[in-house]
Amino acid sequence: MSHAFHQSYPAQHPERAAAAPVQQSPLATPTQPPSIPLVPSPTPTQAAPPTQLTPTQSAANLDNYVFGEPQVVLTHTAAIGIVGWLPGDKELLLTLRQPGTTTENIETFNVITGERHVYGNRHGIDVPPIWLEAVGRVAFTTLAGQEIDLWISGHGDALAHEPTLRNVNWAITGLQDRVILLDRDERRLVLTNETGQSVQTVPVDLYALGFDPDNSLSHFRMASHPSRQMVALYDSTHFVIVNQETGKLLQIDLGRTASEDLGYGPRWAYHARWSPDGRRLALLTTVGEPIVSSTELTVVNTESGISSQIPLGTRYVYDIAWAPTGHHLVALGQASMVEGRTLVGLYLVDVLTGETRRMLPNEHVELEASAQAVRWSVGGQALALLCPHRLQEEPPRGESRLCLLKVDD
Numbered sequence: 001m002s003h004a005f006h007q008s009y010p011a012q013h014p015e016r017a018a019a020a021p022v023q024q025s026p027l028a029t030p031t032q033p034p035s036i037p038l039v040p041s042p043t044p045t046q047a048a049p050p051t052q053l054t055p056t057q058s059a060a061n062l063d064n065y066v067f068g069e070p071q072v073v074l075t076h077t078a079a080i081g082i083v084g085w086l087p088g089d090k091e092l093l094l095t096l097r098q099p100g101t102t103t104e105n106i107e108t109f110n111v112i113t114g115e116r117h118v119y120g121n122r123h124g125i126d127v128p129p130i131w132l133e134a135v136g137r138v139a140f141t142t143l144a145g146q147e148i149d150l151w152i153s154g155h156g157d158a159l160a161h162e163p164t165l166r167n168v169n170w171a172i173t174g175l176q177d178r179v180i181l182l183d184r185d186e187r188r189l190v191l192t193n194e195t196g197q198s199v200q201t202v203p204v205d206l207y208a209l210g211f212d213p214d215n216s217l218s219h220f221r222m223a224s225h226p227s228r229q230m231v232a233l234y235d236s237t238h239f240v241i242v243n244q245e246t247g248k249l250l251q252i253d254l255g256r257t258a259s260e261d262l263g264y265g266p267r268w269a270y271h272a273r274w275s276p277d278g279r280r281l282a283l284l285t286t287v288g289e290p291i292v293s294s295t296e297l298t299v300v301n302t303e304s305g306i307s308s309q310i311p312l313g314t315r316y317v318y319d320i321a322w323a324p325t326g327h328h329l330v331a332l333g334q335a336s337m338v339e340g341r342t343l344v345g346l347y348l349v350d351v352l353t354g355e356t357r358r359m360l361p362n363e364h365v366e367l368e369a370s371a372q373a374v375r376w377s378v379g380g381q382a383l384a385l386l387c388p389h390r391l392q393e394e395p396p397r398g399e400s401r402l403c404l405l406k407v408d409d
């Protein structure tokens with residue numbers, strides 16, 4: 001079975017608001033920035049070619065983990081997206097779709113008290129919002145007519161009438177209390193503060209490196225590590241890590257896939273997550289053009305640039321979340337298909353050894369096949385994950401549910 005590409009920038013499918021746990025594409029990417037390089041880039045370092053990890057015989061580290069039963073803490077009649085845990089592990093940043101629309105609220109949710117605070121709402125864009133911890137605000141993009149606006153809002157600003165910046169690119173990422181975005185006028189990557197003022201230029205020339213961020217079909221994206229000044233820039237043909245202070249670049253070769261099951265061609269990343277210590281990046285990768293026939297888990301060592309594939313025994317991987325250790329993570333993948341319906345499995349992974357373990361094997365635990373469906377708490381004691389409930393088969397109708405799962409290690 002092939003997966004249609006999930007056109008999440010901007011979203012064009014109101015029907016996704018239905019909460020029924022139907023199979024979704026794991027992909028979530030396009031983006032479009034302008035050209036004209038203003039800042040010359042240093043000559044990039046070429047990383048070593050990719051490898052494939054061979055699992056070791058020992059799984060002692062994975063055996064130490066005990067996952068509890070999922071407990072429902074929030075229900076919603078349309079799609080929920082888990083952006084991430086806030087410091088302190090009491091609150092989650094969520095997106096909650098309004099039924100039958102492409103509009104969603106951006107909220108914090110206290111998993112202990114149930115208290116919710118709205119930070120804004122957006123239309124037609126699925127790029128994850130960014131929590132700016134230093135200023136306690138949320139940055140996000142939203143479709144405004146034929147343009148895209150940037151909003152940086154705090155609790156109580158949800159009814160503000162003016163965006164922070166107009167006519168921006170939807171590919172944004174955060175760095176401490178700054179937002180990294182593409183300046184459409186200057187056509188360069190800049191860091192802006194909470195008022196939208198440019199305070200620094202990212203010393204990299206996207207266009208000289210071969211990126212085409214103006215083209216939405218190139219699927220350009222960015223992912224930053226919050227404390228190491230490192231930003232990953234990637235699209236359907238390139239993957240580069242840049243130090244935003246020094247401009248030092250590391251080009252990553254993600255290699256090729258050559259498999260009857262997974263496809264043939266150069267591998268490219270559509271989703272990247274930094275490990276807490278910044279030493280690794282976990283990627284969701286694929287080959288070819290949408291419609292895609294498979295997705296893989298790829299791990300990059302950010303110091304050497306070496307990338308490795310970790311087989312989960314699944315055709316599709318949907319989401320990934322790092323443990324605080326920096327060498328364990330969980331992944332959601334397609335465990336099986338039953339009567340045309342995807343059953344999603346939760347897999348625990350040791351990225352040092354390549355060892356994997358299926359967790360929550362009970363078939364009655366339904367998990368979500370989406371790219372914002374699982375997050376590991378900062379302290380490591382809990383997983384937040386989506387566990388939708390199917391109310392009826394025909395026509396498909398369900399209830400989105402947010403669950404917490406206790407983790408002992």
